Amino acid sequence: MTDTHCPYCSLQCGMRLVRRGRDLEVEARPDFEVNEGALCRKGWTATGLRGHRERLTSPLVRDRATGELRTASWEEALDLVASRMTAVQEEHGRDAVAVFGGGGLTNEKAYALGKFARVALGTSQVDYNGRWCMSSAASAANQALGLDRGLPFPLADVEQTDLLVLVGSNLAETMPPAARHLDRLRARGGHVVVVDPRRTATAERADTVLQPVPGTDLALALGLLHLVVAAGAVDEEYLAARTTGFEAVRREVAAWWPERVERVTGVAAEELRALAGRLATAPRVMVLTARGAEQHSQGTATVLAWINLALALGMPGTAHAGWGCLTGQGNGQGGREHGQKADQLPGYRMIDDPSARAHVAAVWGVDPDDLPGPGRSAFELLERLGTDDGSRALLVMGSNIVVSAPDATRITARLEALDLLVVADVVMSETAALADVVLPVTQWAEETGTMTNLEGRVLLREQAVAPPPGVRSDLEVLAGLAARLGSPSHFATDPAEVFAELGRASAGGRADYAGITHERIRGGQGVFWPCPSREHPGTPRMFAEEFATPDGRARCVAVTHRGAAEQPCADYPLHLTTGRVLAQYQSGAQTRRIRDLPDTGPFVELHPMLATRLGAHDGDRVVVATRRGELEAPARITDAIRPDTVFVPFHWVGANRLTNAALDPDSRMPEFKVCAAAVRT
């Protein structure tokens, strides 16, 4: 019997794994406070990938003569990867080899991967799919609050607030056990608001639903703050004591009167006034943003606008109120803290900060001057692959780029143009299928490692079973390659040892893990970072006294609405937005292979008025087209979506052939959540 956590989303529900003969079964773990024993069907069926016939158990190497992948020994595969990486770097320079990680990797792996890039390869070209997840929220939080911890309070605080505003979150489907908090909040008399172009399962559990045009959440926030200012409901005392910069924000929102916002957002001025009235009078207000608000070319500005609203109401840093981001991937939080981000070193240190470089270089036993500088963001790294200006070899760990990259046709062509593509994965993902070398690695339940959930709570995922013969852990893969590449720094393979090193590297950084050990969090409730010492209890709630900025004050950053990069036109008259469904996770590489999870394939949500215009009936195959690609899938007709918008889930190949890679100037987040589209029958 092993107490551990679910392999999927950022909630990291506690669960118990029990061996019954050859089977491994999931049982509830009611003592773990985040989910109190509750799980969604993905969690209940999580062991279904064990022993799957598609599980990779031997390294594969592409045969130059036949072009087919053939099995190879680990020695051969690792020798080949190391020698070809060395050859590429000798010919084209250090940055010619790039590394791409994922927000699902444990902290230990994320840390080792970043270290591997900087020390073993000496490349600046390392980034990860978290760039496509919550990076806009991270960028906004760093600017406004001085620190990026998705939720600066435990998730259960949601129940104690008075007015909860969920912007672009469908948590009832993406992290179902979290939705219990909405029900309890409402049972207490609280009010739940959902802002989403679709009336989702989450919206069904809300008191107020606003359905703005995709890409206009920013204008909505400006309009709400305009009304809050007009109502005299701004907490002037709080702003004077705890913030700077609000006057510029006040001037900016003076230009966003409700009728103007109505024209931009499609939300009636009256709905806006009603919500502003609630915001102005609720004692405690909590605003939570998620991908719907963040995955835009103005995603950072959008989050800043909602933070400004929370600051104007005097909420951040007070009990059961404020702003937070609902991180998506399992280790979306920890994955961004320990150095797989292009501009960061462990402990959420910035790579261009000399003191940060000195600290981390000392832990790694290298000269700070030998560490590379900041590299390119995820999409920018990928779109240059195989070009004169980009890397020629790529190591991918914990990501399925072919399915999850925006403008995926273009990116897939870049992967195909590489001299060397190495993919470490559990199954033959769409990306692994393109690789020159595929390395089979251990998965959840076969390995131990820490995860940091959406609350900043560091948890231990325990090994419950032995891995199948033939697979190695990602840590072993990195250590094996590092040794072959002549790394000046040692790469440990024991997760506890790696975590201890991570603790030292993060010590004194913003995300300080120094006081956390595997032993300390085994079987318990986890510890919230920052936790600088063994004696430190961890930090469940932040900002009560001061913000993490140099002067301790939050920054109100004036932002304005520009709109999505691509607007509907005569040829592409609709908005396309994308998202998740309950039974699948991310690119579906895990979930689509689990028998007990229904694999519906992609579908196209259409409003009945639009369906009638197109002559489409429920279940008819329709084609969604954008300037970048097409997808054919059955129509699903529902009045829960705006009539000018279509929705496609992104778990299957195709959705991201449609999406637009216009990038946010601060976070470099692509505009996954809106582009112009046409639908044909």
Add this chain to the structure above:
Amino acid sequence: MSSGERLVVVGSGMATTRLVEQLVAHGVARRSRVTVLGDEPHAPYNRILLSAVLEGTHPEQALTLRDPGWYAGAGVALRLGTRVLSLDTARRDVMLVDGEVVPYDRLVLATGALPTLPPIRGLVRPDGRLHPRVHAFRGLDDCRRLLAALPGARRAVVVGGGLLGLQVTRALAVRGLETELVEGGEHLLRSQVGAPAGAVLARALRRLGTTVYTGTRATRLTDEGLRLDTGYTLETDLVVLTAGGRPSTALARAAGLEVRRGVVVDEHLRTSDPHVHAVGDCAQHGEVASGLVPPAWEQAEALAAHLAGTGATYTGSRSVARLRATGLDVAVLGDPERAAGEGGEVVEVTNPVAGTHRRLVVRDGVVVAAAFVGDLTRIGLVTQYFDRSVRLAAHEPGALLVGERTAPPARLADTTEICACAGVSAGAVRGCSSLEEVRATTRATTGCGGCAPAVRELLASRPALTP
């Protein structure tokens, strides 16, 4: 504009604010020398919200759009309280009332509009000033003066039944005054909507306590009150003139620029002199001099882009006029009367009983104009369709005007999924006898808990076992 050139803007209203913001965004403000000459003494403010200030729903200090410090920081010289007396296009300079001459390489006229004085005797006293009981409502000073007059006033008459007249009437009523509204045309909002909509609006206004006189002109202001052409005299403490405005063109006209209703501009917002541009309420593009903020801003954006050398052009605006007044819901998209007159197909629903009127004017499937009174439930979507010229199918205009259909709750089919977390159907729940059994055998309710009410209902509606 080339580096170091002098750009002078006459006027500091909303069009100018937008223009300067965009010049800053394009980098023009940094590389050229921009001067704004505004005759009002106030920092540029949001004129749209003046009626909300009058109503008391928006504080005056929250009107400011940009502080003088912002202009200074952007490298723009903002000179307030500065009136321009004349323009010399040959010498390329403007002269201020104090005699100072300000030269330019490019000039932008953003002089706005002036309120029209209706032909009522006694409005203007022999010394040329308005009668003390008479108020215009155009700028912040007008608004302040009217607010200052409210404490001693019990009754007010608003002259003019357009958008501004309705807003001011409601604002004064909200402030507790007895209000009467006089409109010379046959119905309210006559330049925007048809008679049925105007009638619905008048009814709504009467229900809110305002007496409405249409088809009636005020002729004379005396000590007894405001005399109407019906012979009736309205006793009143205040008379507010909202009978429309006209483009402020005196400067342009005197300088010899082409002026019709407004200062005539082309697709680069250029007047008949290539070094002089005009934007906003004072400008006329094609046949249109709109007087609304959104077109003024679109012109300002296009001009800033043009001055930045992007090759942008202005081809006209779609206007959306929205009434801002507590208790009255009005939206006018485009020009519904004209569009209908020009052969657009009209789809409309009028319900005087409910006080609603909704009209769409459709051409080739595209909503080219619309008027909504009393019911704005679909305004967000209709505006999107209007702004984006979405081509609709034949059924859609009608579907947009009828309310959302509400279907009666049906008995759930056994195959309907009740619990999405665990994938449990209604049939599976019906097969259980208790909540405990449901939890143990299906795991329904153990995830997000959202299905708990439905599960309880299904269990409660199980047919009773007969012995």
